[in-house]
Amino acid sequence: xxxxxxxxxxxKKHFPSPAGPVKAVDGVxxxxxxxxxxxxxxxxxxxxxxxxxxMLKLLEPTDGKVFFRGKDIxxxxxxxxxPLRKEMAMVFQDPHLALNPRMTVFDIISRxxxxxxxxxxxxxxxxxxxxxxxxxxLQTEHMIRFPHELSGGQKQRIxxxxxxxxxxxxxxxxxxxxxxxVSVQTKILKLLDKARRExxxxxFFISHDINLIRVVADTMGVxxxxxxVETGPKEILLEDPHHPYTRGLFAAVPEPDPxxxxxxxxxxxxxxxxxxxxxxxxxxxxxxxxxxRCREIEPELKELADGRxxxxxxx
Amino acid sequence: MEELLKIEQLQVAFSTEEGPxxxxxxxxxxxxxxxxxGLIGETGCGKSVTGQAILGLxxxxxxxxxxxxxYRDQDLLRLSPRKIxxxxxGKEIAMIxxxxxxxxxxxxxxxxxxxxxxxxxxxxPAEKRExxxxxxxxxxxxxxxxxxxxxxxxxxxxxxKQRVMIAMMxxxxxxxxxxxxxxxxxxxxxxxxxxxxxxxxxxxxxLTVLYITHDLAVISELCDYVSVMYAxxxxxxxxxxxxxxxxxxxxxxxxxxxxxxxxxxLDQLEEIPGSVPRLINPPGGCRFHPRCEEAIPxxxxxxxxxxxxxxxxxxxxxxx
Amino acid sequence: xSEDLQKEIASLKQKKTGQMYLxxxxxxxxxxxxxxxxxxxxVIFIAIFAPLLTPYEPYDTNPFRRLESPxxxxxxxxxxxxxxxxxxxxxxxxxxxxxxILIVLFEGFIGISFGxxxxxxxxxxxxxxxxxxxxxxxxxxxxLAMAIAGIMGQGLFNVVLAIGLVGWTTYARMxxxxxxxxxxxxxxxxxxxxGESTVSVILRxxxxxxxxxxxxxxxxxxxxxxxxxxxxxxxxVGVQPPLPCWGSIAAAGRDYITRAPWISTTAGIFIMFTVLxxxxxxxxxxxxxxxxxxxx
Numbered sequence: 001x002x003x004x005x006x007x008x009x010x011x012k013k014h015f016p017s018p019a020g021p022v023k024a025v026d027g028v029x030x031x032x033x034x035x036x037x038x039x040x041x042x043x044x045x046x047x048x049x050x051x052x053x054x055m056l057k058l059l060e061p062t063d064g065k066v067f068f069r070g071k072d073i074x075x076x077x078x079x080x081x082x083p084l085r086k087e088m089a090m091v092f093q094d095p096h097l098a099l100n101p102r103m104t105v106f107d108i109i110s111r112x113x114x115x116x117x118x119x120x121x122x123x124x125x126x127x128x129x130x131x132x133x134x135x136x137x138l139q140t141e142h143m144i145r146f147p148h149e150l151s152g153g154q155k156q157r158i159x160x161x162x163x164x165x166x167x168x169x170x171x172x173x174x175x176x177x178x179x180x181x182v183s184v185q186t187k188i189l190k191l192l193d194k195a196r197r198e199x200x201x202x203x204f205f206i207s208h209d210i211n212l213i214r215v216v217a218d219t220m221g222v223x224x225x226x227x228x229v230e231t232g233p234k235e236i237l238l239e240d241p242h243h244p245y246t247r248g249l250f251a252a253v254p255e256p257d258p259x260x261x262x263x264x265x266x267x268x269x270x271x272x273x274x275x276x277x278x279x280x281x282x283x284x285x286x287x288x289x290x291x292x293r294c295r296e297i298e299p300e301l302k303e304l305a306d307g308r309x310x311x312x313x314x315x
Numbered sequence: 316m317e318e319l320l321k322i323e324q325l326q327v328a329f330s331t332e333e334g335p336x337x338x339x340x341x342x343x344x345x346x347x348x349x350x351x352x353g354l355i356g357e358t359g360c361g362k363s364v365t366g367q368a369i370l371g372l373x374x375x376x377x378x379x380x381x382x383x384x385x386y387r388d389q390d391l392l393r394l395s396p397r398k399i400x401x402x403x404x405g406k407e408i409a410m411i412x413x414x415x416x417x418x419x420x421x422x423x424x425x426x427x428x429x430x431x432x433x434x435x436x437x438x439x440p441a442e443k444r445e446x447x448x449x450x451x452x453x454x455x456x457x458x459x460x461x462x463x464x465x466x467x468x469x470x471x472x473x474x475x476k477q478r479v480m481i482a483m484m485x486x487x488x489x490x491x492x493x494x495x496x497x498x499x500x501x502x503x504x505x506x507x508x509x510x511x512x513x514x515x516x517x518x519x520x521x522l523t524v525l526y527i528t529h530d531l532a533v534i535s536e537l538c539d540y541v542s543v544m545y546a547x548x549x550x551x552x553x554x555x556x557x558x559x560x561x562x563x564x565x566x567x568x569x570x571x572x573x574x575x576x577x578x579x580x581l582d583q584l585e586e587i588p589g590s591v592p593r594l595i596n597p598p599g600g601c602r603f604h605p606r607c608e609e610a611i612p613x614x615x616x617x618x619x620x621x622x623x624x625x626x627x628x629x630x631x632x633x634x635x
Numbered sequence: 636x637s638e639d640l641q642k643e644i645a646s647l648k649q650k651k652t653g654q655m656y657l658x659x660x661x662x663x664x665x666x667x668x669x670x671x672x673x674x675x676x677x678v679i680f681i682a683i684f685a686p687l688l689t690p691y692e693p694y695d696t697n698p699f700r701r702l703e704s705p706x707x708x709x710x711x712x713x714x715x716x717x718x719x720x721x722x723x724x725x726x727x728x729x730x731x732x733x734x735x736i737l738i739v740l741f742e743g744f745i746g747i748s749f750g751x752x753x754x755x756x757x758x759x760x761x762x763x764x765x766x767x768x769x770x771x772x773x774x775x776x777x778x779l780a781m782a783i784a785g786i787m788g789q790g791l792f793n794v795v796l797a798i799g800l801v802g803w804t805t806y807a808r809m810x811x812x813x814x815x816x817x818x819x820x821x822x823x824x825x826x827x828x829x830g831e832s833t834v835s836v837i838l839r840x841x842x843x844x845x846x847x848x849x850x851x852x853x854x855x856x857x858x859x860x861x862x863x864x865x866x867x868x869x870x871x872v873g874v875q876p877p878l879p880c881w882g883s884i885a886a887a888g889r890d891y892i893t894r895a896p897w898i899s900t901t902a903g904i905f906i907m908f909t910v911l912x913x914x915x916x917x918x919x920x921x922x923x924x925x926x927x928x929x930x931x
Contacts (some may be wrong), residue, residue: 043502058827078832085830097821102843112829130640140643151590152358162829181357181529182573186586193581208502208859211575215584252507254532256574258556261536265511270472289557402766 003068004070005170006055006088007035011064013047013054019275024050026226026277027064029301031171037196037203037236041210041249045271047226048206049093052172055079055204055225056088065119089163093175095155099147105158107135132165136191143163153184157191164195170202177222178207182257189216192260210253222246225282226274228301232308242310244287281313289314317348318385319491319523320369320408325382327361327368331493335378338364338406342382342549343461344542346491349521350627351513351533353555355570356544357591362527364546366493368392369525370410371399386491406436413496415476419468424589425452426464436487454519455512475506478512485516495527511537531574535559538626542568546592546602547623553628563630566603602632609634659922668919674912682728693718693726693879695729702895711901720898722907730880731909732863734794738860739853740797746806746848747832753807754814755837768804776801776863777870784872793871798863806852813848817841846923854917858910865906875917881906 005100011028014021024047040046053059055066057076068084068126089112099108106207109129110119119125125204132138136157147155156176163171176192177185193216196203207213213220214234221231221232222243230243241247248267255261269286272278278285294313301311327339330550346352356362365366367373369391384391386407391399404410412418420428429448433439439447452460455478468476473499477497484492499507514537516522526538534541539559543551544568551564562568572585590596591605598605604614613633622631662668681688705712711720753764759854780797787793815825818841826836835893867873868882876883881902 043504060826087404090828092821092825094821098825100822100840115830126644141647143648153590183357183569183587186584189581190586205822211577216580233499249504252504254534254536256535256576258535258559262507265507276810
């Protein structure tokens with residue numbers, strides 16, 4: 001394996017609420033190796049979107065540390081973060097909301113270049129913007145357009161272009177295709193994949209769609225109620241998921257194939273509130289294999305011999 | 316099998332500031348009694364409009380320009396809004412939506428709301444209603460129904476609300492259920508529970524459902540027949556098996572091949588060039604022709620009619 | 636830069652239609668707002684060229700020709716001091732616009748700044764500003780203005796002060812609400828993620844998106860300001876005679892409403908058309924500024 005690019009240790013983000021702190025992210029540990037694509041799966045409200053924002057320092061963590069290239073960036077202020085923003089880019093979920101409606105496509109893509117002083121003069125700026133647009137399958141003509149004049153797929157390609165134009169080290173992708181139709185999704189996925197291979201990029205992908213993560217990731221993580229319950233190489237996890245939640249989640253995904261029908265419901269009940277997560281293992285109220293210690297002791301994320309880590313007393 | 320609902324040449328236009336939008340242009344489909352019929356397509360293809368048209372729930376700026384919606388040989392388009400409200404909606408044909416929260420009244424308990432629905436649509440003595448509510452809630456596998464029925468909608472999760480909607484509908488015993496993206500807002504694990512409930516109801520009550528969705532994987536779990544829509548028209552009517560094993564329309568083929576499954580790789584995924592046309596000024600001829608790799612000159616001139624190519628399978632394409 | 640690209644960009648620049656132009660196109664589509672615009676332009680024209688439009692002076696009294704009915708000589712008749720009514724009304728547009736513009740600038744500047752501060756920074760700043768807004772809004776404007784006139788004396792500037800003192804709260808609330816939603820938007824988050832500074836985010840992302848709201852606010856608040864100032868003049872605590880002000884002309888005509896009903900009515904009509912004009916423009920702008928409303 002290569003070196004670790006981003007590492008997160010015991011990261012927590014609690015939001016205040018009248019009912020008590022909402023533990024959106026509650027002790028996450030993970031490592032993203034350089035040049036790999038890490039895919040994090042989780043259902044809505046599991047804290048994956050908050051996690052991405054804390055990792056990017058768009059939100060201040062309540063506790064824990066974030067490392068980039070081995071340096072602790074947790075306490076970094078605006079000035080220290082600024083050069084790192086060139087290395088860590090982000091693509092947002094809803095392309096209709098992620099672009100400033102009062103900026104032209106040219107302005108949107110050229111801003112990051114200007115901020116980081118990556119282009120000398122207007123000519124160079126123009127060339128870089130046009131090249132990035134072309135790489136996204138768009139034309140020079142699109143530069144003068146405003147976001148509302150573009151289709152959803154085109155907007156998302158602008159969103160990806162904005163991330164790619166500064167040639168970052170890693171791109172954080174927050175469900176980049178979930179707001180798009182399937183036919184458009186393919187285009188974005190292929191563009192992202194091509195960019196990653198050509199530029200040797202690192203990806204951190206989050207999604208609720210397991211099949212999507214399966215296609216784009218090398219390493220996979222599963223998040224439940226603010227915690228990572230299982231993580232490891234994609235093939236190992238898909239082949240033989242260990243954590244009862246991972247198993248249940250994988251089994252609940254419908255297949256676009258009439259010969260593969262969901263036969264068994266492994267995940268019953270509902271996700272508990274992140275204000276009052278259960279004691280011990282927070283999956284214990286829904287777990288079919290629950291034992292008495294699961295209700296008292298919180299399982300650690302332990303690395304197993306096959307290279308995966310799992311947070312469950314059964315292993 | 317008996318035909319329960321038949322849509323013939325349905326044409327609906329919306330008047331907008333920019334001019335008329337031809338949202339539906341000759342939609343044809345038949346729903347058989349006791350089957351689940353999927354209606355699939357991408358954003359803006361008119362699948363939701365079709366569902367709304369059946370129950371007379373179209374927006375004010377909609378104009379029905381032609382066609383028939385035959386429900387048991389009765390043309391719903393010829394009934395007055397009052398008549399539809401009294402005799403059809405809820406009683407014969409019920410509908411559930413993507414966002415279950417907005418369909419429930421936040422000020423009343425679940426029990427109140429289901430009882431009210433029963434009172435409106437079925438002749439049942441007051442003392443029997445509570446039992447019917449309980450029975451309906453149990454049918455959709457809601458846990459602890461005795462206590463749950465005294466709760467208010469905001470105390471329930473999205474998945475539970477969606478099941479309450481189904482329970483409310485079941486209590487009125489309609490013949491046809493129109494479900495418009497009912498699981499889109501739900502998580503996969505909750506969706507799986509929901510699908511299971513629907514499957515059981517299908518077997519027990521021989522329910523008929525028009526299931527509107529963009530999710531082909533859900534279709535494969537539930538449906539017997541499928542209509543594929545593109546830009547306000549039916550591209551293909553076929554059985555669910557044919558959808559995955561023998562799709563004929565170039566759009567259907569592309570659509571099926573762009574869905575991620577458990578074994579698909581990125582290279583296998585197909586993309587459809589271009590984007591969905593705006594219906595304010597749709598392409599002439601076959602509306603898919605600008606994006607179609609198999610297009611021939613006639614495709615841009617004449618709209619292909621739906622032609623039956625085998626039993627329960629018709630396709631609207633000049634090349635088939 | 637390659638020559639092809641240069642050419643392509645040059646041709647693009649020609650094709651590029653400015654956002655202002657598109658806004659105008661969308662504005663133009665609404666007939667009522669074009670009518671409103673023409674009313675307002677007419678009032679502005681009158682205000683500028685008043686001396687050329689009438690042979691009389693607004694302050695020339697003539698005790699022998701009081702309260703004359705409309706005639707060829709005096710198109711709208713004369714007032715209680717024998718001054719030509721039309722002249723006074725035409726000159727009145729100057730006062731009306733002056734007062735209106737001053738009020739709107741005054742309250743707009745304070746309101747937008749405070750709204751921006753409250754909305755963007757939140758916390759105790761927001762708390763203080765919004766409580767101040769609540770307090771001020773519970774004051775009856777007219778009585779407050781009368782009190783100010785009582786303390787500081789009457790006059791044009793005090794009218795502006797009195798009305799503006801309460802008026803800014805409307806801007807502050809609107810702008811704050813708008814900013815709260817913009818601040819939470821993905822594109823602002825995206826801006827921070829690319830490394831934009833707070834100042835840059837405010838200037839490039841928040842202000843351009845608030846500006847349309849602010850401009851619409853000005854057009855909608857203008858009539859309120861005009862009516863309020865006219866009311867104050869009417870009550871005798873605003874712009875003082877002999878200055879030709881629509882409000883005080885209407886007030887003066889009140890005593891002669893049976894003998895010379897045209898005095899109050901024509902003053903009222905002038906107020907009405909100006910107010911309508913600004914209201915129509917405000918409505919039209921609301922649609923025109925919405926970039927999602929489609930152009931033809």
